[in-house]
Amino acid sequence: MAISPMHHRVLIVGGGSAGISVAARLRRAGVDDVAMIEPAQTHYYQPLWTLVGGGCAPAAESARPESSVMPKGIAWIKDSAEQVDADSQVVTTASGVRVGYDYLVMCPGIQLDWGKVAGMADALATPAVSSNYTYDLAPKTWERIRSLRRGTAVFTMPAGPIKCAGAPQKITYLAADYWRQQDVLGDIRVVLVLPTPAMFGVKVFSDELERVVAHYGIEVHKNSELVEVDADGRQAVIADNSADTKDAIGYDFMHVVPPQSAPDWVKATDLADPASPAGYVEIDKHTLQHTRYPNVYALGDAGSSPNSKTGAAIRKQATVVATNLQATMGDTTPTARYDGYASCPLTTAQDKMLLAEFDYSMQPAPSIPFIDTTKERKDMWYLKRYGLPALYWNLMLTGRA
Numbered sequence: 114m115a116i117s118p119m120h121h122r123v124l125i126v127g128g129g130s131a132g133i134s135v136a137a138r139l140r141r142a143g144v145d146d147v148a149m150i151e152p153a154q155t156h157y158y159q160p161l162w163t164l165v166g167g168g169c170a171p172a173a174e175s176a177r178p179e180s181s182v183m184p185k186g187i188a189w190i191k192d193s194a195e196q197v198d199a200d201s202q203v204v205t206t207a208s209g210v211r212v213g214y215d216y217l218v219m220c221p222g223i224q225l226d227w228g229k230v231a232g233m234a235d236a237l238a239t240p241a242v243s244s245n246y247t248y249d250l251a252p253k254t255w256e257r258i259r260s261l262r263r264g265t266a267v268f269t270m271p272a273g274p275i276k277c278a279g280a281p282q283k284i285t286y287l288a289a290d291y292w293r294q295q296d297v298l299g300d301i302r303v304v305l306v307l308p309t310p311a312m313f314g315v316k317v318f319s320d321e322l323e324r325v326v327a328h329y330g331i332e333v334h335k336n337s338e339l340v341e342v343d344a345d346g347r348q349a350v351i352a353d354n355s356a357d358t359k360d361a362i363g364y365d366f367m368h369v370v371p372p373q374s375a376p377d378w379v380k381a382t383d384l385a386d387p388a389s390p391a392g393y394v395e396i397d398k399h400t401l402q403h404t405r406y407p408n409v410y411a412l413g414d415a416g417s418s419p420n421s422k423t424g425a426a427i428r429k430q431a432t433v434v435a436t437n438l439q440a441t442m443g444d445t446t447p448t449a450r451y452d453g454y455a456s457c458p459l460t461t462a463q464d465k466m467l468l469a470e471f472d473y474s475m476q477p478a479p480s481i482p483f484i485d486t487t488k489e490r491k492d493m494w495y496l497k498r499y500g501l502p503a504l505y506w507n508l509m510l511t512g513r514a
């Protein structure tokens with residue numbers, strides 16, 4: 114194998130939640146010569162964007178300089194990865210630099226496919242439509258929720274895996290609770306559009322969420338998705354996939370969540386799962402090692418493991434990847450296993466939350482003893498607002514959680 118001009122023993126692509134967590138763990142374990150390709154100057158704690166949209170936190174609190182979270186001793190390549198040649202073990206960046214590696218960790222996150230729903234991208238430029246899925250738009254969500262006094266508010270979730278599948282519902286409940294407090298909920302038709310047949314994939318949480326939507330009087334359209342937006346006419350076209358029908362709903366405010374898939378450049382690499390059009394990096398769901406290239410691992414939103422795509426999942430995955438990668442580097446079999454754990458802190462009111470924790474078995478997997486987190490609770494709200502961000506910045510990103 115020809116040595117590329119630049120070469121590192123371990124190369125990490127993406128310095129988001131997953132990349133920084135793994136890098137910190139590898140450095141703590143004494144692994145040398147670790148480089149990271151990451152173009153962004155700012156690191157975001159995206160789970161806060163739900164609270165920003167709900168008027169419960171300032172956006173700026175979710176952002177810190179990337180340099181402040183980059184672990185010491187990591188060679189930061191400030192560029193975007195654009196191609197991977199897994200046979201030659203080289204990643205090429207947008208500016209044409211070729212970076213060779215012995216071991217590769219892929220975690221460049223997920224792509225927001227705004228263009229997949231006709232009219233959605235254009236609608237975001239109008240005052241009535243917003244999304245918590247970007248840092249810039251989350252404050253607009255709150256502006257619109259705060260100013261709405263009557264009319265129809267539509268909240269949508271797309272089909273297919275997305276990051277934080279609970280986020281489309283969380284903002285619905287935060288908005289409904291705010292309108293209840295303002296005594297205008299009775300004048301607002303709140304419509305929640307879900308692609309799934311149930312409120313949640315785990316029955317105990319689904320039952321609790323049925324109770325929450327009944328409490329607010331939210332009209333839920335299951336097995337349904339947004340397929341077109343007429344921004345000028347403020348009409349949302351909703352397809353009911355079980356009845357095979359389409360209906361237009363006029364809206365005064367709409368919160369949209371885009372369909373999502375692996376970044377296009379990842380789909381085009383040898384690392385992508387050839388059987389899946391979503392193109393995620395094809396890994397074993399337990400060891401997180403690539404199924405065809407043993408010197409490659411992936412985790413986070415870009416990996417093909419069928420867990421719920423959340424930061425909580427990454428907290429567990431990072432340990433498994435760091436442990437198994439070191440085993441591979443030492444020519445031993447990777448034995449650490451990820452069990453699919455994910456958690457979703459579902460904000461059900463401006464001061465209440467239920468913590469849905471589950472794994473590949475789709476059974477509850479509680480991690481907090483003596484507390485029933487399957488029901489909405491006030492103490493859990495403080496965990497979401499203050500506890501989890503502190504855990505993220507201080508422990509997870511430093512390789513200690």
Ligand SMILES: Cc1cc2nc3c(=O)[nH]c(=O)nc-3n(C[C@H](O)[C@H](O)[C@H](O)COP(=O)(O)OP(=O)(O)OC[C@H]3O[C@@H](n4cnc5c(N)ncnc54)[C@H](O)[C@@H]3O)c2cc1C
Nearest residue numbers: 127129130131159160193194221222277413414423424425
């Ligand atoms: C509104 C919202 C609410 C959420 N709520 C929760 C929650 O309550 N709980 C929870 O656990 N999770 C939640 N999540 C999900 C969580 O934020 C993600 O699952 C997590 O950030 C994924 O981490 P990642 O490292 O895979 O991707 P990211 O954190 O998105 O990081 C990807 C990184 O890769 C970089 N990158 C992109 N392209 C390239 C390239 N070509 N080359 C190199 N680097 C590149 C990016 O700049 C970025 O730094 C939420 C997400 C959103 C949007």
